Structure formats: structure tokens, C-alpha cells
Amino acid sequence: MAIAGASGYAGGELLRLLLAHPELGVGTVTAHSKAGDRLTTHHPQLIELADRTLEPTTAETLAGHDVVILALPHGASAEIAAQLPDDVLVLDCGADHRLTDAAAWQRFYGTEHAGSWPYGLPELVHHDGAKQRAALPGARRIAVPGCNVTAVTLALAPGLAAGVVAPDDIVAVLACGPSGAGKSLKPHLLASEILGAATPYAVGGVHRHIPEIQQNLQLAGGAPVSLSFTPTLVPMSRGILATVTAKLTGDAGSVRAAWAGAYADEPFVHLLPEGQWPTTAAVLGANTAHVQVTVDEAAGRVVAVAAIDNLTKGTAGAAVQSANLALGLPETLGLPTTGVAP
Amino acid sequence: MAIAGASGYAGGELLRLLLAHPELGVGTVTAHSKAGDRLTTHHPQLIELADRTLEPTTAETLAGHDVVILALPHGASAEIAAQLPDDVLVLDCGADHRLTDAAAWQRFYGTEHAGSWPYGLPELVHHDGAKQRAALPGARRIAVPGCNVTAVTLALAPGLAAGVVAPDDIVAVLACGPSGAGKSLKPHLLASEILGAATPYAVGGVHRHIPEIQQNLQLAGGAPVSLSFTPTLVPMSRGILATVTAKLTGDAGSVRAAWAGAYADEPFVHLLPEGQWPTTAAVLGANTAHVQVTVDEAAGRVVAVAAIDNLTKGTAGAAVQSANLALGLPETLGLPTTGVAP
């Protein structure tokens, strides 16, 4: 398997997972400005790959692999994907192929839409009770979901699918570690700025993950959703805690059953025992989502919370999980499920 | 000035502020189980008070001071306050005297209500345009607000007072440092549990700060409010970031003016320039609240965010600010306004 964009955080996490995967080996690793560097200069944790060097990201260097994962900035992945053969499994960790609505893409990204690919969130429950998983076996192009999107979707989709919450006034507030923003050299991502600080960003309906969340939740609930979405940066390297509330429309007594039913057989998504709330520490490094839900009857709202590791279940683990499905391997193959806590 | 409960975090912060206050000196410092200990055993930062020893918390040890601040667990403060003379200024940093509604107290605390005192949040704007400040000059009993309450109230009250947001479906999610929970020896407050973790608690309408927030926001909006309130612990020692959303009812164009008007002349509460969002780091150790607001028209919601230091503007600074007002001193006397950032 080749990794394009291997010098970044998603690339490093993909390689960590692949080193432990019994079927998918590590092939070519590429980068843009870091091409020519030794891989472990950027990822000292990948000590087993100490002899690897980053090659340039081109169709040529990526050729000859059955599976290629793109961990590139949006825009770049569409361009390179177009040059890869149709029978190669290509998974795009970037945003280019997630949205089905070209107008939404245009509105939030301002560029031409590259088209949509089968969407790699197997546990997404549809309005008809099916799971998104069904779209993945045999697929050769897969769009890996955004990390914030995964957290919000997994938190709320069961309630919408079961009709116990309303789609028209959803509020999501997230606590996010900075690794989700990648290795960009921006002042607000410096350790001195983030240590001791909680800070919101992209407030007021402008975050690019919004249309993707709406797309997922509409699949779940069968109706358009309105969503207030506020991410906040907090001082932990990894992790997303999504607190999502929606108006209770059904019977309070049937709320828990909606979530329990949706996730009963899922290997990676767990509804915690009543009274136990998710914590990001418990899913660190694992392809696992912890979910909890309760009803605040006085406020008339259901509160659903999900915790994931943005780099594992939020990105690299999701890619491997979808690759397993596409290739006909066991879905859980090679994926860690226990978080590194404390 | 005497401090009861001086071994805790609120007590330590009160002493830090009083050491820099030109009019209010440090008198007796008391504690419960730590009585007899040297003060700096618990507060190494208070090096100037290295010769002080903690006395037991009794009416006798607190006697002879014009001002007494109680930083005690709820329940304890009402009992000791009842034994102090009427002409002594008593400020209670605990919850006992904040709520005016005895039934709400009973419902959330399960004990008999101790009665309500003038409420020490000077910047709280009332429905008639007055500020809570007016209740404080000359007062001899003052209830200091809860830290989460201060953050949520300052974030949203101007919109309710101006009628641009609806009171009936407010959603608040907070990122909070663990010092707000005090020095209790509880497993979930251990560093190993909190480092690298974001974790919600008291989810679903059960947090004891809810009726106090509702009381404040009803004063602001003139109508009962419904509130979904979720605090989350994040890995920073101090700080609260409150993200509060409410349905837009007025003209989107008049939203900013509501907040700007409410806080234009406030020395400690600042509406940031457009586009700049609050961060807890910028108010660390300061008696300052930073506030920002925007309209998400697609979601039909106003998003208001406030950042405070839970121990300063959230507790000890608020107490000193109210003491200044009660005693006829300049409101800002001795209070830091610049955060210790980065």
C-alpha cells in the first residue's frame, strides 16, 4: 500500500496502523516539500521504517500498488487521484470527494467540485435502517470522512434514524486536539498558544465540515438538518469530544434503545453503560468511538456525546477499516480497539 | 479581611489578590481539616505569607474583621455566616445564598434553603436596562456567583435583555479547567486522568449551576429560560470557555449592538473586535471576561462565547470586586485586568 502525504500526522498514523496490519504492507511513502527526507525525521515513532525515504508525490511514484491512500490537502488529492488506474483502491483522507452536493462544495470551498466517492463511514445508519457499510465492498474509490464529522455523526445519527430527535435545530460543540489541524506552521497552533487555553474557531456557520455533517445526518433522518457547529481547540494532542444536542421529539423512554440498537453489533462504536460518559483518553490511538446519550426533559433536548481519536477513528483507522471492507478482508483486521489510557 | 477556607484554591486566589490590594489587608486565615498547617504548605505561591498558620474556621477566629470571605463547601457557609455580626461584610463564595427560589435550591441540593443574599455579578444586565451593580453598595451580605454561571451569564445576558434572542431553547457547552472542582481527592481529578482527556460531567440537566444560570438569564430577559447545559473537563488548570447559543429572534444586524451596548462601559467585561474569539489564556489570573458574538443565519442561532478564569473573575476576583462596591471603594481597586498569556 502506498501513502501519499506521509510526512503529515495522518500519514504517520496510517503507517503506524499498517505496521501492525497482517495483510496490508507499507509500500511507497511520498511527500511534497519534504520529499527526499528520511521518514523518521518527521515520524520518530516509526522506528521500524528507519530506512525509508520520502519520495515525491506523483502518479509515477504511486504506481504499482493495489491500494493508495491519499493524505493530502484538499484540492491536491483530486488531481492525483485522477491519474491513478481505476482498478487501484484509492482512499482519500481529504475533503475532495466527500460531498454529493456540488453547490455545497462550491459554497464552502470556492472551487470546482471533483465529484463524490462512496463514503467511508461504515457505521452511519441510514433512514431505512441500512448501514453505510453496504456501499464499500468492492469499491475502488472511497472518501474517508472528516474527523469532526465522524464524531458528530456517530453521536447523533441513531436518534435521527429512529425519529426520536428533530433534525431542525441541532447544536454541536466540540473539544478538539490540535493534531486535527495538521502540521501547518500557523501561530495559533504553537504550543505556547494552546497550552492552558481553550479557544473556539470557525464560529458561526463557516466551518467546512458543516455540509458534510448535514449530508450524513440527512441520510440518517431522511430530512434536511439545520446545525449550529462550534469546534474549540483544547490542550491535548489528539482527541475529539463532540457534545451534540437536538430537540426531543419522541418518547424519552425510547431514546436509549435507539442508540443501543444502532450500535449493538458494531465492533468499533460502543454505547457506554448508563451513567458513564465518554472521555477522549479512553480511545487514544484506537479505532473506537465511545458514545453516550441522555434526555434532559426540562430542556426538551437529547444530549449525545461521542469521543474519538481524530487521527485513528477520525482518519487513518477509518481509512484502513474501509480498505478492509473494500478488499473483502475482515472489517476489523489489524485495527486497535483499546485506547492508550491514561 | 478574614478568609475562611483558605487552604483551597479559591482561598489561595483570594489571598493572591488581597496581597496586591491597597485597601483590603490579609487578616485571619482559617481552614477545616488543615487547621494548624502553615499556609504556604498548601499555597507555595503565597511566599509573602510564609509566617502565617491556618486557624480553625469558627465564629471566634473570624471575629474582629470588617470583611469576611467564605470559601467553604455549600452548607458550611450558611452555618458560619449566621454567627457573624450584621455589620460585618460577609461574602459567600459558595452556593448557599445565591438562589432566590427555595424550591429550586431544594430540588438541586436536597437540603433546606438558607435564604438569598444580594448577588455579586455587577455586570449582569437586567431586563429594564439596570445593572446588578446597583444592589451592592452598602450591602453587608453578598452571594458570589458560581464560576460556570458567570461565564454563561456574561455570554448571553445582553442578547436576552435586548430581545434579540429567545429564552426558550438555550444550549451551553463549556470547556472547564479542573481547579473549579477544588482540591477534592477524587480519582477523576487526578492528573493522569485529565491530561490528554476531554470529558463531560453532570450531563442532562442535573448540574447544580443550572437554576442559578436560569435565575440570571430570567433577570436579563424578563421571562423563564430553558437551558441545556453541559460542562466538560479539559487539560488546563484554570479557565472556562462557554459556548452559548440561542435562537435568533430579532434582526441579525442588531445583535452586535446589543452586546456592545451592554458592555461598553464595563471595566472587566469586553466585547472583542469582530472576528477575534475569546481564549481562556488571555484572561488567566485576571478579573476579566472576554466575550464575542456572531449570528449563524443558516442555523437560525446566535453564538455567544465568553472566556474567564474560574478562580479570578469566576470566584475570588468577583468577591473582591463586590467587596469594593459594598465598601464604597472604586470597583476596580486592586484587581488585575491583564491575563498572564501565553
Next chain:
Amino acid sequence: MAIAGASGYAGGELLRLLLAHPELGVGTVTAHSKAGDRLTTHHPQLIELADRTLEPTTAETLAGHDVVILALPHGASAEIAAQLPDDVLVLDCGADHRLTDAAAWQRFYGTEHAGSWPYGLPELVHHDGAKQRAALPGARRIAVPGCNVTAVTLALAPGLAAGVVAPDDIVAVLACGPSGAGKSLKPHLLASEILGAATPYAVGGVHRHIPEIQQNLQLAGGAPVSLSFTPTLVPMSRGILATVTAKLTGDAGSVRAAWAGAYADEPFVHLLPEGQWPTTAAVLGANTAHVQVTVDEAAGRVVAVAAIDNLTKGTAGAAVQSANLALGLPETLGLPTTGVAP
């Protein structure tokens, strides 16, 4: 395999590793004051063991397992170990059986010495060039090293074994995450105390890990060592960074070769490429030690640095590695080698 003391951090980490181990399954899990609790109440990351309950720690509950790992306070492990059959493999993660010198035990622990067991640090190079690994195949009692001890030993032992540094004036200063101190409810382990703080403890020759380090380094160098040892707590959950300096006695040009030779074939201990210094993040959750060394000719000292995860290579991973060796399994079986970074 049974785990005694499974409610603590070492116990949780052992279970995380065993869940991924192809040969060693999870049997009985026991605890002292937490017996009767659901395991996941204390370890939410162990979601796959959600149906397990903690049993009391007794010889009876631990009976019937081929392998028992003790993750108990010192003193407790000797007592329970004495009740287990001789043909059961018992690994003690506590201190009771590490020291060969009963007088040193008495001096640092103040109780009677329980005797010494084969010592589970396979990579420890002896003065004669052998490795400690040789003592472990077939062993049925193994003392797992202390976490700080492992870091300091791995950092410096090659230099002593090669005779390029002097044993008589070693200085070690460590940055340690608080999880090494366990889940004890002590004020200095609260998150509010540790966030934003670096703090030394057990300074001046009183730390109980000192005689164990001296024992190891004497094995390496063949002569008694004198050691100044200062650990400091820093705000990260896991990880130990040991900075160890010793006087250069050999040729500066032969220093690197001493370390390179000692660790050339080690699967878990790596001398990093020249110029790259260890970071604890790169070994998080891995049974891996990263080591680097350089010569400061002006100061006349060699500076050697090692980074480990105190719970993995420092405790639970070391126990599994030694168990593999004792049982005749491949040494690396089931052990993660890639750190969860960033």
C-alpha cells in the same frame, strides 16, 4: 493469565497488551478495595472486557492460571507470591523482589527483605558482554524493573560496560509523567497541581529506585557506582525522559560505538540516528526505548538520554516481554513497537 491489582494503571496497561497478545489470554482480574466493581468503571478503554468484574486479590482467586502478574503495592506482592505454586510463572511489577542486597532493601524500605528473583530487563548488558536476557528462559519468578530504573539503566549501561564512562559520579535527572505514581489520591497528583508545573520530588538520594539503578549499573560496569538521581513531575500523563551524564574516561571517538554495539540487535531499544534526540511522544504506548548519546568534551562528560513509556516498556510491556522469554515464546510476541505520536 491472571492480573492482581487490575484496577490500577499498570493493571490496565497489562490488560491492554494482553488483549492484543496472540498467546496470553486474560483470565482472572483482581483488586483490593475495588473488588466487586466492573472493570471498565476503572478502565473505560478496556471496552472489550466490559463484562468483567474485579475479584478480590487472594491465592484462591489467582489459582488455576499458568501465569500471574502482580501489579500491587510493595509488600503486598511478596505476601501473595509466597502462596502461589512454584510452577506458576509469577511476574512482580512491584519492588519486593528486585534487589539482591538485603541491606539496601532494609535501608530504603525499612522492612524485611523478601528475597530476589531473576530480573526482567533483557537488554541490560553485563560487564562480561552477556545480556540479562539469559536469566529469563524457564524462570518461574521474575522481578519486573522499576520504570525510572529502566530509563536510567538503558541510557547509561552500554557506556559502563564498554568502559568509556566512569562509574563514580553519575548524575541522572528525569522528567516523568504522573501515571508512574499510580492512582493514589494524593494532593500533589491532582491535575490542578500538575498542569503548568514542573516539580522535583524525592531529591537528595532518598528515592527508592536508587539502589536498583546502582545494582544494574554495577552489573554493567563491574564496579560500584555513585549516583545523584532527581526525578521531576511534568504535565504529561505517561513518559519518562532520563538525562544521564557520566564522566568520560575513554576515547570520545569510541563512545557512540559502545551504545551502537550494545543495542544493534535489540528489537525494543534503539540508538537513534546521530543528532536526533529521544522524545517521550515517540514511544507512547510502545514497548520501545529510544536512546541517544553524545560527548560534551568541554565538560568532560558523556550525556546519554533515554525515553520510554513508564507504563509500557517501564512496566506492563516489560512484564509481557519477560513472560514471553520465560515461556519460550518469541520475545516480541504481541508487543507494540510504534509509539502513538503525536
Next chain:
Amino acid sequence: MAIAGASGYAGGELLRLLLAHPELGVGTVTAHSKAGDRLTTHHPQLIELADRTLEPTTAETLAGHDVVILALPHGASAEIAAQLPDDVLVLDCGADHRLTDAAAWQRFYGTEHAGSWPYGLPELVHHDGAKQRAALPGARRIAVPGCNVTAVTLALAPGLAAGVVAPDDIVAVLACGPSGAGKSLKPHLLASEILGAATPYAVGGVHRHIPEIQQNLQLAGGAPVSLSFTPTLVPMSRGILATVTAKLTGDAGSVRAAWAGAYADEPFVHLLPEGQWPTTAAVLGANTAHVQVTVDEAAGRVVAVAAIDNLTKGTAGAAVQSANLALGLPETLGLPTTGVAP
């Protein structure tokens, strides 16, 4: 007072302190690439200076002030200082004018030496018992010490001055917050890299602070010193904890008296009570150093530890303290002494 380099962390801290200073007001604030920006874009904590704009750093913009503080990269400060009138008090927070030995400058910086200025560490005790303080009244050029240098010097100088420790084999290991490295956009300073990580840098005698520490300790001990110096980055925004050991040469019983005597009358440097060890949290935001010392008789070494805030006592507070002395103001005027803990 003018601040050159006001967009950086040292500049922001200087402004925080000046806002609370009764005699030294805030005049022109300048920057290099950030000139033209609003000051609070870079320092949201300086809300009281919300109307200020950064001007370019030139002799012209800095003209007309009695006091100018330079918080510039090394090299830049010498150039601008040369253009300022002799009767203006200029304090340089950079390295250009600290070293008296031009050859040492050349060796560590590789450029021509700009000459040395009176050195602004008032508490530095000289071999003859005098303090460095004596050099500052009336001075019009002052070199502000480096932050790591201040920590190591204050930790060990009393022992050298008293002759109870040897100068020839000093070992210093520091835990440092990343704000000491400034706002440079370097990958290793990103939050994702520093959260959860302890990492050494500039190991093996190459750190530029070494000759400055040697210069100070030679002033204290009267003889050249050899020094092994290793700083490590740890995940706290501010703070330096320096653990410094030196060989005991005098009577162990007289060690504490050496430190007690040196700092007995110092307003900003405190020897803690026996058994209490410094923590960086206790000096956060304060112009205070906490020091402790003990003898490890088995190792034959004295262990001295100092904690400071790198931006306050380590930089900006030191500058204000020296300015007070130079201008004939009380040395402690306007400087905070209580740390913001927890």
C-alpha cells in the same frame, strides 16, 4: 517607555508588567514584520491597549523615550541600540551585550561581538560577597540575562560564593516551557509535538546560554567552571525548573547556610523551608525565584533547584527590576511577587 519587538512573548509580558507599574508608562510599541498590526491581534490579553498599533522598529519610532526595552532577536538589538542616545536607558532582553568575553561570543554565535553592558541580575552574589545589584544604579545600558541562565545561576551561585561546592563539574538539567523559544514558526514548537512530550535539545555543550552561565558562576566562585547543560522542553507554556548539582567540597552542615545567607534579604529570590521543593506553578507570572538545596552525601553532591517564570523573572520582570534600579526607583516597584497557582 518604548518596547521594541512588542509582538513577541517577551514584549507582551513587558507590556503586562508596565500596565501595572506606577511610574513607567507604555509609550511606543514596535515590531518588525508585524508593524502595522493592532497590538491586541498578537496579545489579546492586553485589552487595555486595544487602541495601540505596532510601529516599525527604527531609531526614529523609538526616539523621545527615556527608557527603551529591546525584545529583539540577537544581532538586531546591537544594531538599533547603537542608534539611541547615550542618556536613554536601554535594556536589551537579547543576548548581544551579555558576554564580556568576545571569544566566547564568537565561538557560540559566530558573529562579531557587540561589546558588553552592565548585567541585570541584581541577586547574583559575587565571590567577594557583593551583589551584582551594585552595578545598576545610574546605568544607561543594561543586558538582561537569559532565562535559562537566570535559573541556573540563582540555583547554584550561593554555594560557589561560599566555597561549599566545586566549580569543576557542574551538571544542570532543565525542564522548560516552549514560550522561552518565542513565537518562531518551527515544527518542534507546534502544540501537537509538545503536548505529551518531554524532549531535550541543544545537548552536549552547544547551547548558547552556556558561556553566560559560566561567566556568572565564575563571578560567584572566583574560578572557571565546567558545566554540562541540558535543557528539555516539557508541556507547560511558561516556566523553568533547573536541577543543578555540583560536588560537595565544604562541610555538609554549612550548605544550607550559604544559600540562606545569600538570599535572606532578597525580595524576589526565596530559599524555601526545608523539605519543600520549588514548582514552576508557584512562580507563574511573578518576578520571583524559588530555590531549594540539599546534600546527597552518598553521591557526594549538592543538589540545588530553582524555579522561575521564563517570561517574568526570566526576562520581562528582570528588565523592569533593573530599570527600577537604574532609575533610582524602589527595586520592587510594580512587580508581582505572587505566582498565579494552581
